[in-house]
Amino acid sequence: MPKASQNKQPHPENGLLLTTYDLPLTTYHLCLTFAHYLKEDFILTDIIQLLPDNIANQIAAGEVIQRPGSAVKELLENAVDAGATSIQLFVQDAGKALIQVIDNGKGMSETDARMSLERHATSKIRNIDDLFSIKTMGFRGEALASIAAVSQVEIKTKRAEDEWGTFLAVENSLVVAQEPCACNTGTSISMKNLFFNVPARRNFLKTNAAEMRHIIDEFIRVAMAFPNLFFSLTSNGQEQFHLEAGSEKQRIIQILGNNYNAKLVSVKEEMDYMNVHGFVGKPDTARKTRGDQYFFVNNRFIKSAYLNHAVGSAFEGMIAKDSYPSYVLFIDLDPSQIDINVHPTKQEIKFEDERIVYAFVQAAVKHALAQFSIAPSLDFTLNPEIQGLDAVSKPFTNRQQDDMESSNLFKTFSQKGQAHKIDATEKSELKHWKDFYQPAASTTDLLEAMPPKPLPLGNGQLTIDDESPFVTTQSPLPTQSAPQCLQLHNTYIIASVQSGFILVNQQLAHERVLYERYSAASHGTQTITQHSLFPVTLELTIADAALLHDLLPSLQIIGYAIEPFGNNTFVIQGVPADVAQGNEKNSIELLIEQFKHFSSDVKFSKREKLVRCIARQQAIKSGQSLTVKEMEALVEALFACQTPNVTPTGSPTYVAFSEAQMDKMFQRLL
Known part of the structure; x- marks a missing residue:
């Protein structure tokens, strides 16, 4: 010694x-x-000690494996790197009980299977230069080691040239079993009982519905990046996704829904520095929240507010300022021009020159939109079976051509100046064409004969009647016998009071009124449901359908009557009385988008977030004209609230101007 x-x-x-x-x-x-x-x-005297390997692995796992969705991402990326053409994902209990990924890749040898569980063990990095030429998904060698540190892992793997595969059972970073096994070529990794040895971290996991949404998000991002591979997702024995290999457009439609079939504009620009390709949605697909927006750099999903702004600026003047376009864009450039090793999840990267990438993306989207035509186009490449039909394969004979050219329809559109010609038959004569030019009844006569039309409550409109929920008898501010209201710029309401006047923001004020009403409903006071004579069918994506399933109990309390109809389809039987007839479908879709992208510095419960989203959605918007009675009802309802001066987010609903303040402003001596 x-x-x-x-x-x-x-x-x-x-x-x-x-x-x-x-x-x-x-x-x-x-x-x-x-x-x-x-x-x-x-x-x-020396007090610094080395941590045991199992504790160090658990600490490192906290950076990589934050929730079941993080493990799904790592396992799917490893399967892609293994050269698999078929990748299957199985989860139970939202990944808390089981996450299993089965692929038909190249598999691993017995030694590689053991080495894959060591920290920073990788087959892609040999020297520091390799770190800046990464073209694969996983490269740091942290995934399996981190997963094995916080769960019970079973690995079955076999190479094509091997007769027997290898079975490994790992628990708390320790190999508890290793033996030969019979299995198919490829790798199967089962991850059971996540965070079983870290109970505190398991307690921080969200509900199964919330964790399942994260798993679906990670699955979609990987599946979207590799449309040439087969992906499937099965949850609790029920298949959620079955994505056959195909083109980029096919994969987008498979994931985002058939409603995007005729609403995608192709983007493709090839340059020496980088390539940009993918699809952007037509302007009518823009949403009020950031919905279907995907950026991939070298087939890796990234989050970049900078590039989001580039696409948004390309749509400037085509969509509303408070709307966001939909897009799925792929950027291919030299790996040495980017640094992807800046975040544990690798979803944030650094570009060597962000301004060049910004300009190229913006120019590519603008060029695609410039070529965009309103006329619909038929894209038969979506279904290869169409190419095998008899109508496509059979030739157009001379006899068929002669019969076609001798028809009146062909002559009408082929002869010069005859496109406007109409055959003079009894059925086609417009005998009463002069009636279109007879003077109609005056507008005043029509208005007098027309019965008064009630205004629907909600969706930016107010109803004034004896039973209106807006009509109250109390007001914190002492008003005159009748509030004298005036609308300014279709946005603000000026209401006179005894001590001066108040300037009310109509949208924020209505949001406060609706928030307190829906909040009371969510705590026991059932909101009246307005049942539809003709129920509306709503078809959602798998991710949105999972979210709506989770929100159904809370929506029922607030006044929505929605029933699952199978296959990610729902039937809207009724809505709260505030929602205008005919707006049920749009109301639910916008509510889901707002709930998904709800942002706040304070964590709220699911029901509280739902109430805030509905209040914000149903509030009347700036720019809408109101009658005097509607303005008076809104002001009365505002001051009947418990907290009339601010919105749920803290924005002021009105500003008060006293008579003394006005006198002081004009320098009047009292």
């Missing part, structure tokens, strides 16, 4: 003389083990 230097010094508390030793590192560990054999009490 190396010799240690001794130092005699008194104890800081009791004054006893103690001996301290300055020991080399190797001797330090030996002393920790055999300290109780030493007859003299001692204190080691």
Whole structure:
């Protein structure tokens, strides 16, 4: 044992003389083990220790595996890197009980299977230069080691040239079983009981519906990036996704829905520095929230507010300022021009020159939109079976051509100046064409004969009647006998009070009124449901359908009557009385988008977020004209609220101007 230097010094508390030793590192560990054999009490001056491997792995796993969706992402990326053409994902209990990924890739040898569980063990990095030429998904060697540190892992893998595969069982970073097994070529990794050895972290997981949404998001991002591969997702024995290999457009339609079939504009620009390709949605697909927006750099999903702004600027003037376009764009450029190793999830990257990428993306989208035509086009490439039909394969004979050219329809559109010609038959004569030019009844006569039309409540409109929920008898601000209201710029309401006047923002004020009404409903006061004579069918994507299933109990309390109809389809039987007839479908779709992208510094419950989203959605918007009675009802309803001066988010609903303030503004001497 190396010799240690001794130092005699008194104890800081009791004054006893103690001996301290300055020991080399190797001797330090030996002393920790055999300290109780030493007859003299001692204190080691070195206090920094190396963590055990299992604890270090659990700490590292907290950065990589934050929730079941994080493990899904890592396992799917490893399957892609293995060269698989078919990848199957199975989850139980939203990934808390089981996450299993089966692929038909190249598999691993027995030694590689053991090495894959070690930290920072990778087949893609040999020197520092390789770190800046990454073209694969996983490369840091942290995924399996982190997963094995916080779950029970079983691996079955086999290479095509091997007769037997390898089975490994790992628990808490320790291999508890290893033996040969019979399995198909490829790899199957089962991850059971996530965070079983870290109960505190397991308690922080969300509900099954919330965690399942994260799993679906990660699955979609990987499946969208590789449309040439087969992907499937099965949850609790029920298949959620079955995505056959195909083109980029086919994969987008498979995931986002058939409603995008005729609403996609192709983007394709090839340059020496980078390539941009993919699809953007037509302007009518723009939404009020950031919905279907996907950016991929070298087939890796990324989040970039900078590039989102580039696409948004290309749509400037084509969509509303508060709307966001839909797009799925792929950027291919030299890996040396980017740094993807800046975040544990690798969803945030750095570009060597962001301005060039911004300009190229913006120009590519603008060029695609410039070529966009309103006329619909038939894209038969979506279904290869069409190419095999008889109508496509059979030739156009000369006899058929003669029959076609001799028809009146062909002559009408082929002869010069005859496109407007109409055959003079009894059925086609417009005998009463002069009636179109007879003077109609005056507008005043029509208005007098027309019965008064009630205004629907909600969706930006107010109803004034004896039972209107807006009509109240109390107001915190003392008003005159009848509030004198005036609308300014179709946005603000000026209401006179005894001490001056108030300037009310009509949208924010209505949001406060609706928030308190729906909040009361969510805590026991059932909202009246307006049932539809003709129920509306709503078809959603799988991710949105899972979210709506989770929200159904809360929506029922607020006044929505929605029933599942199978295959991600729902039937809207009724809506709250505030929602105008004919707007049921749009109301639910917008509500789902707002709920998904709800942002706040404070964490709210699911029901609270839902109430805030509905209040914001159903509030009348700026720019809408209101009658005097509607303005008076809104002001009365506002001051009947418990907190009339601010919205749920803290924005002021009105500003009060006293008579004294106005006198002071005009420098009037009292």
